[in-house]
Amino acid sequence: MKNKFFMLMFVLVIGVLAACGAKDDKASDKNSNAGEGSEQKQVLKVGTSSDYAPFEYVDAAKSEDIIGFDIDLIKLVGEKIGAEVQVQDIDFNSLVPALQAGKVDIVISGMSPNEEREQVVDFSDKYNQTEQVFIVKKDSGIKKEADLAGKKIGVQNASIQETLGNKIAKEVDASVEGRTRIPEIVQDMMSKRLDAGIVESGVAKGYLDTNDKLEAFPVKEQPEDFKAIAVQKGSDLKDKINKALKELAAEGKIQKLEEKWLKVK
Incomplete structure (x- = not known):
C-alpha cells in the first residue's frame, strides 16, 4: 500500500515539474520573440569642438551642456533618421582623426570641406554659408x-x-x-x-x-566657405543625412535655426 502511495506521489510530482518546465519554456520563447521583434534605437556619436559660438559652445553661467546652431541641427537630423545623438567635445584639429578611428560616427563643428579632408572623410550637402x-x-x-x-x-x-x-x-x-x-x-x-x-x-x-x-x-577675397557634416568614408549615413537636411530645409526648420542663432538682432 505504501509503495503504491509512493508511486502515485512520484508521478504527480513529475507531472507538476513537467508542466512548470513547459510554462517556463513558453515564457522564455515569448521573451525571446519579443526581443527579436523590437529594434533598439541607433546611437550616433557626434564629435564637435565647443569653442565656436554660436555654432557650438558652452554657456558656463547656465549649464555645462554644449549648445548652438550645429547642436540643434544635428538633433533634428537625428530625429529624422531615428537615431539618438550623443555629443562629444573634441579639439577641432582632432575631429577628423577621431572620425577616421571610429571614435565618433559624425562630425559637425562649423567644418568646411577641403581637398585634404575630402581625401579621408565624406561630407554631406552644405547646410550653411558664411563670410x-x-x-x-x-x-x-x-x-x-x-x-x-x-x-x-x-x-x-x-x-x-x-x-x-x-x-x-x-x-x-x-x-x-x-x-x-x-x-x-x-x-x-x-x-x-x-x-x-x-x-x-x-x-x-x-x-x-x-x-x-x-x-x-x-577679408578682401572671400573663399568659398560652406559648412557640411562629416562622416566616415563610404558610410551610408551620408545619404541619410542629406535626405534629412533636404526635408528640414523644405520644412523651414534650418531657416528657423539661422534666425535663432545666426541673425543679427
Missing part, C-alpha cells in the same frame, strides 16, 4: 589687410581660416600663429600676443557683442 572677417582691437590701427604687414595673425589650427591666413600673410608680409581654440585667439589679442584674428562673421559677432574693445572688417 570670413578679421577681428582686431579698436586701438590697433589695423583697418585693412595692408595694415597687417609685420603683424601676427591668429587662426584656429586645421581650419579654413588657417589656410586663408597663410595665403594673406604671404601677400602682406605678416606671420600666422595657430591656436587650438577660438577663445585663445581673442585672449592673446587682448594681451597683445597677437595683432589680429581670422574668424567667420557669425563667430565674430558673438565676441563683438560682448567686448566693446574689438571691431571687425571683412
Whole structure:
C-alpha cells in the first residue's frame, strides 16, 4: 500500500515539474520573440569642438551642456533618421582623426570641406554659408589687410581660416600663429600676443557683442566657405543625412535655426 502511495506521489510530482518546465519554456520563447521583434534605437556619436559660438559652445553661467546652431541641427537630423545623438567635445584639429578611428560616427563643428579632408572623410550637402572677417582691437590701427604687414595673425589650427591666413600673410608680409581654440585667439589679442584674428562673421559677432574693445572688417577675397557634416568614408549615413537636411530645409526648420542663432538682432 505504501509503495503504491509512493508511486502515485512520484508521478504527480513529475507531472507538476513537467508542466512548470513547459510554462517556463513558453515564457522564455515569448521573451525571446519579443526581443527579436523590437529594434533598439541607433546611437550616433557626434564629435564637435565647443569653442565656436554660436555654432557650438558652452554657456558656463547656465549649464555645462554644449549648445548652438550645429547642436540643434544635428538633433533634428537625428530625429529624422531615428537615431539618438550623443555629443562629444573634441579639439577641432582632432575631429577628423577621431572620425577616421571610429571614435565618433559624425562630425559637425562649423567644418568646411577641403581637398585634404575630402581625401579621408565624406561630407554631406552644405547646410550653411558664411563670410570670413578679421577681428582686431579698436586701438590697433589695423583697418585693412595692408595694415597687417609685420603683424601676427591668429587662426584656429586645421581650419579654413588657417589656410586663408597663410595665403594673406604671404601677400602682406605678416606671420600666422595657430591656436587650438577660438577663445585663445581673442585672449592673446587682448594681451597683445597677437595683432589680429581670422574668424567667420557669425563667430565674430558673438565676441563683438560682448567686448566693446574689438571691431571687425571683412577679408578682401572671400573663399568659398560652406559648412557640411562629416562622416566616415563610404558610410551610408551620408545619404541619410542629406535626405534629412533636404526635408528640414523644405520644412523651414534650418531657416528657423539661422534666425535663432545666426541673425543679427
